Amino acid sequence: MIAGHTLPSNLNGINANEALIALGSLAKAALCLPKEQLRRICGSIALAIGRGGKTIAAKLFGVSKEFVRKGLREAATGLAEPSNAHKSGRKAYTELNPGLEEAIREIMQGKTQADPRLADSREYTETDCPWVRERLLERFPEKLVPKKSALSSLLGKMGYRLKKVAKTEPKKKIPETDLIFENVERKTSEYEKNSSAMLISIDVKNKTAIGAFSKGGKSRLGAKAADHDYCDHFLYPIGLLDIKSKVVRFAFSQGKPTAGQIWDLIESYYIESFLAGNKYKALGIKADNGGSNQSWEFRLRALEFAAKYKIVVEFIYLPPYHSKYNDVEHVFGTLQKHWGGLVLDTEEMTRLAATTMTYKGKNPTAWIWKASENEARDKRSENIWKETVLRTAGIEKWAVRIEPEPAAKAMAAIRAPSARSQSRGRKKKAGIAA
Numbered sequence: 001m002i003a004g005h006t007l008p009s010n011l012n013g014i015n016a017n018e019a020l021i022a023l024g025s026l027a028k029a030a031l032c033l034p035k036e037q038l039r040r041i042c043g044s045i046a047l048a049i050g051r052g053g054k055t056i057a058a059k060l061f062g063v064s065k066e067f068v069r070k071g072l073r074e075a076a077t078g079l080a081e082p083s084n085a086h087k088s089g090r091k092a093y094t095e096l097n098p099g100l101e102e103a104i105r106e107i108m109q110g111k112t113q114a115d116p117r118l119a120d121s122r123e124y125t126e127t128d129c130p131w132v133r134e135r136l137l138e139r140f141p142e143k144l145v146p147k148k149s150a151l152s153s154l155l156g157k158m159g160y161r162l163k164k165v166a167k168t169e170p171k172k173k174i175p176e177t178d179l180i181f182e183n184v185e186r187k188t189s190e191y192e193k194n195s196s197a198m199l200i201s202i203d204v205k206n207k208t209a210i211g212a213f214s215k216g217g218k219s220r221l222g223a224k225a226a227d228h229d230y231c232d233h234f235l236y237p238i239g240l241l242d243i244k245s246k247v248v249r250f251a252f253s254q255g256k257p258t259a260g261q262i263w264d265l266i267e268s269y270y271i272e273s274f275l276a277g278n279k280y281k282a283l284g285i286k287a288d289n290g291g292s293n294q295s296w297e298f299r300l301r302a303l304e305f306a307a308k309y310k311i312v313v314e315f316i317y318l319p320p321y322h323s324k325y326n327d328v329e330h331v332f333g334t335l336q337k338h339w340g341g342l343v344l345d346t347e348e349m350t351r352l353a354a355t356t357m358t359y360k361g362k363n364p365t366a367w368i369w370k371a372s373e374n375e376a377r378d379k380r381s382e383n384i385w386k387e388t389v390l391r392t393a394g395i396e397k398w399a400v401r402i403e404p405e406p407a408a409k410a411m412a413a414i415r416a417p418s419a420r421s422q423s424r425g426r427k428k429k430a431g432i433a434a
Contacts, residue, residue: 043076093150129151177322179394192244196279203323207235210345240269253369253371254347260301266305281312282313289397303411304407306403339357
């Protein structure tokens with residue numbers, strides 16, 4: 001019995017109880033089918049049962065009798081009847097008000113304002129739903145203007161959905177960009193396969209304010225920051241990443257970082273690796289080709305390092321405007337996310353926050369360094385540097401190699417007193433003698 005109805009005792013030679021069990025199993029499986037197929041199954045079952053079949057099929061499958069009648073007609077003719085479902089329901093606001101979309105475009109494009117700082121030519125507009133709806137109510141009756149949720153969906157369909165501010169594409173692409181990237185990929189692959197070579201990525205980031213300031217992150221501990229951002233106390237982070245071992249080292253300078261501090265960090269990590277039993281014959285340095293990497297002190301320390309440790313030093317520079325492809329940038333991104341919810345009110349707190357960060361399962365080591373000054377430039381340095389280093393043809397500025405023996409000769413020439421200084425020394429001695 002199904003909902004007060006009894007199946008015939010003999011249904012085409014099949015026992016009624018067996019038919020009931022089969023129909024129950026079929027009903028469960030049929031609920032997953034598309035509506036058209038389910039309707040035809042209901043009609044076929046009602047047709048097979050005969051008298052009372054429409055009621056039994058409707059209650060068995062949980063559908064209306066009209067649904068089964070339509071299935072009966074389709075089962076009898078073998079043709080699907082057209083559906084009017086597309087005509088049912090409330091009309092869209094764009095159908096009720098054909099000028100709605102055009103009005104929204106005018107509102108979104110016409111009510112803009114210039115940058116208050118006049119820093120660029122971009123224009124800004126309020127794009128939240130309540131503001132747009134208020135502007136629409138000024139043009140149309142309320143019954144022709146969508147509510148907030150419907151308007152939000154319509155704005156999304158028109159392309160005015162909320163999006164993250166995307167990173168801009170590089171401003172320029174110099175002719176050598178593709179060649180430089182090919183060199184970076186080739187050299188990176190060579191160093192990663194060479195067990196006797198160290199490959200590091202290094203960079204200097206913008207200053208970090210020290211004080212009770214918000215860094216835009218979130219905290220589960222309810223940390224509170226000051227209500228202003230004025231600060232005259234900063235630390236300047238220098239980051240080093242060993243690309244092969246994923247070891248990270250930070251140095252926070254109390255003043256603007258110098259080329260000497262960058263090399264102090266490189267040398268300290270090299271000595272650390274040497275003491276750990278690593279005997280390297282080459283050092284690859286991935287970096288951007290910024291001003292600090294072109295200073296005289298940076299070049300001097302590079303020559304000094306190659307001569308002192310008898311090691312090949314190779315600079316693998318990235319193209320201009322592409323510094324974000326430097327591996328250490330990922331480390332700085334992780335650091336910013338890590339301490340975003342912390343209040344870095346002391347230098348020690350900043351250092352400790354950096355050491356608790358995890359990158360590739362490892363914690364960095366960090367130091368606080370005092371401010372220093374760049375070494376005075378020697379006028380002979382440019383010629384000595386040009387004569388010592390080896391460059392790759394076509395990308396001379398972005399592929400630089402220093403061999404140990406030429407570096408040692410260059411350092412001897414740099415450290416030797418110039419003819420002018422010797423002349424001054426002789427005059428000074430002569431004056432003392434007189």
